[in-house]
Structure formats: structure tokens, C-alpha cells
Amino acid sequence: MSDNEVLVLRGTLQGHNGWVTALSTCPANPDLLLSSSRDKSLIVWQLTRDENQYGVAKRALKGHSHIVQDCQLTPDGRYALSGSWDKTLRLWNIEDGECVTRFDGHEGDVMSVSISRVVRQFVSASRDKTIKVWNALGVCIQTLKSHEDWVSSVECSPTNESIVFSAGWDKTVKTWDMSDASLLSNFIGHNGYVSCITISPDGSLCASAGKDGSIVLWDLGSNEVLFTLNAGDEINALAFSPNRYWLAAATSNSIKIFHLQEQVLADELKPEVAEGKTPECVSLAWSSDGQNLFSGYTDHLIRVWQVMTSSA
Numbered sequence: 001m002s003d004n005e006v007l008v009l010r011g012t013l014q015g016h017n018g019w020v021t022a023l024s025t026c027p028a029n030p031d032l033l034l035s036s037s038r039d040k041s042l043i044v045w046q047l048t049r050d051e052n053q054y055g056v057a058k059r060a061l062k063g064h065s066h067i068v069q070d071c072q073l074t075p076d077g078r079y080a081l082s083g084s085w086d087k088t089l090r091l092w093n094i095e096d097g098e099c100v101t102r103f104d105g106h107e108g109d110v111m112s113v114s115i116s117r118v119v120r121q122f123v124s125a126s127r128d129k130t131i132k133v134w135n136a137l138g139v140c141i142q143t144l145k146s147h148e149d150w151v152s153s154v155e156c157s158p159t160n161e162s163i164v165f166s167a168g169w170d171k172t173v174k175t176w177d178m179s180d181a182s183l184l185s186n187f188i189g190h191n192g193y194v195s196c197i198t199i200s201p202d203g204s205l206c207a208s209a210g211k212d213g214s215i216v217l218w219d220l221g222s223n224e225v226l227f228t229l230n231a232g233d234e235i236n237a238l239a240f241s242p243n244r245y246w247l248a249a250a251t252s253n254s255i256k257i258f259h260l261q262e263q264v265l266a267d268e269l270k271p272e273v274a275e276g277k278t279p280e281c282v283s284l285a286w287s288s289d290g291q292n293l294f295s296g297y298t299d300h301l302i303r304v305w306q307v308m309t310s311s312a
Helices: none
Strands: 005-014 020-025 032-037 041-047 055-062 068-073 079-084 089-093 099-103 110-115 122-126 130-134 140-145 151-156 163-168 172-177 182-188 194-199 205-210 214-219 224-230 235-240 246-251 255-259 264-269 281-286 292-297 301-309
Touching: 005 055, 005 264, 020 292, 020 301, 032 068, 032 292, 041 068, 041 079, 079 110, 079 122, 089 122, 122 151, 122 163, 130 151, 130 163, 163 194, 163 205, 172 194, 194 235, 205 235, 246 281
Parallel strands: 020 068, 020 281, 068 110, 110 151, 151 194, 235 281
Antiparallel strands: 005 301, 020 032, 032 041, 041 055, 068 079, 079 089, 089 099, 110 122, 122 130, 130 140, 151 163, 163 172, 172 182, 194 205, 205 214, 214 224, 235 246, 246 255, 255 264, 281 292, 292 301
8 A cells, every 4th residue: 555545535425314224235236326315325336536516416215213213235235224213123125115024122223234245144232231143034033142332333254244343332343143143252452332343344353442442452352452542522333444454443533543553543534614613524434446435424424535646
């Protein structure tokens, strides 16, 4: 990676009427972006990469009766999974916008969803302190219990189809084997609630962050803390670059790009706003080729940053 790569604002996507709570891209279709929002809907975007209108809203997915907190596309880009404060998950057909499966069983708001590597299982985390594993028919196969507070984030391993990671308001990060619902490890190291986790594309690292403003990098081979990065503010979202040694962190006042090899802040992204309070970034997703970072904000906009080589 050259040292003079920077991220430049390339465009915005406008269509939601609430905070953009989550974003998802998929390798099979680089022109597809999925977003979820506090406006109770999801939007399927067709990316045009036009300066004035970076993408068009192709379809709105509607059916949830409360805030949609999280979403994920299947790797082939044909289906979308969503989790909502209405305590349900839904699986959507992207082509016609219909809800294929509804998952009922949580007793609290669904905060996070993830799809297993082989798309056999769907995983959800809830304010009811549990993680549930579902099949495609909407049947709950396993309930994972060990968190002592809200479970805020869940992530399936990109390399091992039975491993799932979770984080919660009890300040812990956990790994589980979802085939038998066993708790494999407890990561203790945060001083405040953990709101987000992300797993590196090769499955070797887990990054966790939240209230205390520190990003802890865990080595999943040894289950030890590799190092900690200080973001200085509460962190809302994390995303590993798919092809650079970068970690993007959405904090309460900017997006910070950390260079992991050097453990330094490489870039800081702030949208320019004419007046009033700068909007807060609450969701992140990289494009599969690592050239674009999609970011969702509290001013209802999705902003698209592109990796450019600066002449500096």
C-alpha cells in the first residue's frame, strides 16, 4: 500500500427519512448497496457512480413496524436479512422486494444480524440478552446465553461456518460454536459497553469498540489482545478494509481510518456541513474491491468516500 492514499468524498445517496443504521455490500454484485434505517425501511440501491447522484433507490423493503437496526446481503446479492426493534428478523427477496421469511422469537429489540458463511444459518443478537441461530425457514435452532446485558453486535466468522462472535453492554466479547451452542471464549478488556465488532476478512483478527473510545484488536489464534487503538470518542461502527491493512471507525465526531501495521491514524473524514451540528456517522461498509467506503449518517444521508492517490 502506498502511503499517500487518501479517502475523498465522491457522492451521496438520499432516500431515507431517518438515521442510516446499517449498510451492506456483496462481492457478486458491486453495483448493489443495501441500507437500513430508523424510518422502518430498507433501501436497495443501484450504484451509478454519477457525481450528482451516486446511486438510485431501486426498491424499498417495507414491513417492519419499528426501527430497522441492522441488515446484511447474502454473498450472491439475491437476498437481504434485516433485524428490527419490532423484535423480528426478515429475509427479503431483492428482486421483487417481498419478505420470504419472518423470524419470530426474540423478546427484545433485535440489534444485529449476520449470515453464516455457507448461508445455512442466520444469527441475531437482541436486547433480551440472547443470540439466536435460525434456519432459512425461520425456525430457531439454538439460543446462545451468557451475556449479562443487551447483546449489541453479532458476526459470523468469514472462515469457519460454525463460529460466531458477539459483543454486549456487559463490556465483553464472546465466541461461540453455534452447532452446539457452546461458549468458546470470553474477551475481557473494555471499560464500557461494546457496541460493535468486526472480523478481518482472513478470520485472524477481531476488532471491538464502543463507549470507552478504544478499539481492541484481538488475535483469534491465541485469544490475546494484540493491541489497542485510541479513537478518543465513542465508536458506533467498525469495518476492516477488504484489501488494505486499514480499519475504519465511525466515532461520534468523524470517521477515523487506522493503519493497522503502523498502528497510527492514517486519515480522518468529516463531511462539510453548511450550518448546524455536524452529522454523526453510525454505519460503515467497504465495497468488495476496497475502493469505496460507504457511510450512513444521522442526517439520513449515505456518503461515499473513494480511495484516491494524493500527489503529496
